[in-house]
Amino acid sequence: MSSIDLRTVDLKAINSMTKYPSIPTYHRLDPRNGGLLEECVEFTGPVTLTEKIDGTNGRIVVLPDGSYLIGSREELLYARGDLIGNPALGIVDALRPVAETVGAAAADERLTVFYLEVYGGKVTAASRNYTGSRQVGHRLFDVAVLDEPAALLDWPAERIAAWRDGGGQRFLSEDDLLGRASVLGLATVPRLDTVAADDLPREVEKMHAYLTDRSPRTLVPLDGPAGAAEGIVLRSADRSVIAKARFQDYERTLKRRTSRR
Structure with missing residues (x-):
């Protein structure tokens, strides 16, 4: 594969092909009012449950030569060697030391x-659930590998977006993700349990109770007492199916149902 030169590459294309895809809610959202419907995502086999942390998505894009980019969910913020980086949400400051480590180790x-x-820090309104002194933390939750990225660089923006949203990115399986994190010394989002798909609640009310039982408080406080968790992320073993279940969605839905009675 030909090298990718940060000085000449189309950064808009790199940004688009490495954005994190949207994750559906475990119970489908009603487009009319944002409430949850009784229809849920179908899983088979073992399902890994991890804590959903209320923060902001950051990404480290490691190029074949070991150089790297740091980005938020929507935009690239910093390239290795930049004198000035975009300070948005403290992402660059938090991830630059990590990027230096994984950039050297992950180059291929x-x-x-x-x-x-x-x-933590001032990232979201829920930061107080993790820190009382504005500390900032980070946890790895996914790794994607693009085997032939150079081939995508000549695609129009619409084609790249369609490829990404259609599942074109190849994500590591649960076992491979944990193995990669271990080798690189990266802390992952907390694993809560692995359960059989048939044991997952299918009703909205029962899923709310399931969340309360499985993840009532965060497992990753940075200092002080642990506050409320945001919810749970559910993944199949090969990561082909993924969904999120957030307390706020279930509480809003059940409150609306109660008010109608």
């Missing part, structure tokens, strides 16, 4: 993207 003939949740 592919393009690798590390997706991390950056939380």
Whole structure:
């Protein structure tokens, strides 16, 4: 594969091909009012449950030569060697030391993207659930590998977006993700349990109770007492199916149902 030169590459294309895709809610959202419907995502086999941390998505894009880019969910913020980086949400400051480590270790003939949740500080209104002194933390939650990224660079923006949203990115399986994190010394989002798909609640009310039982408080406080968790992310073993379940969606839905009675 030909090298990718940061000085000449189309950064808009790199940005688009490495954005994190949207994750559906476990119970489908009603487009009319944002409430949850009783229809849920179908899983088979073992399902890994991880804590959903209330922060902001950050990504480290490692190019084949070991150089790297740091980005938020929507835009690239910093390239290795930049004198000035975009300070948005403290993502660059939080992830630059990590990028220096993984940039050297992950360099190969592919393009690798590390997706991390950056939380605490002033990142979100829920930061107080993780820190009382505005500390900032990060946890790895996914890794994608693009085997032939150079081939995508000549595609029009619409084609890249369609490829990404259609599942074109190749994500590591649960076992491979944990193995990669271990080798690189990266802390992952907390694993809560692995359960059989048939044991997952299918009703909205029962899923709310399931969340309360499985993840009532965060497992990754940065200092002080642990506050409320945001919810749970559900993944199949090969990561072909993924969904999120957030307390706020279930509480809003059940409150609306109660008010109608």
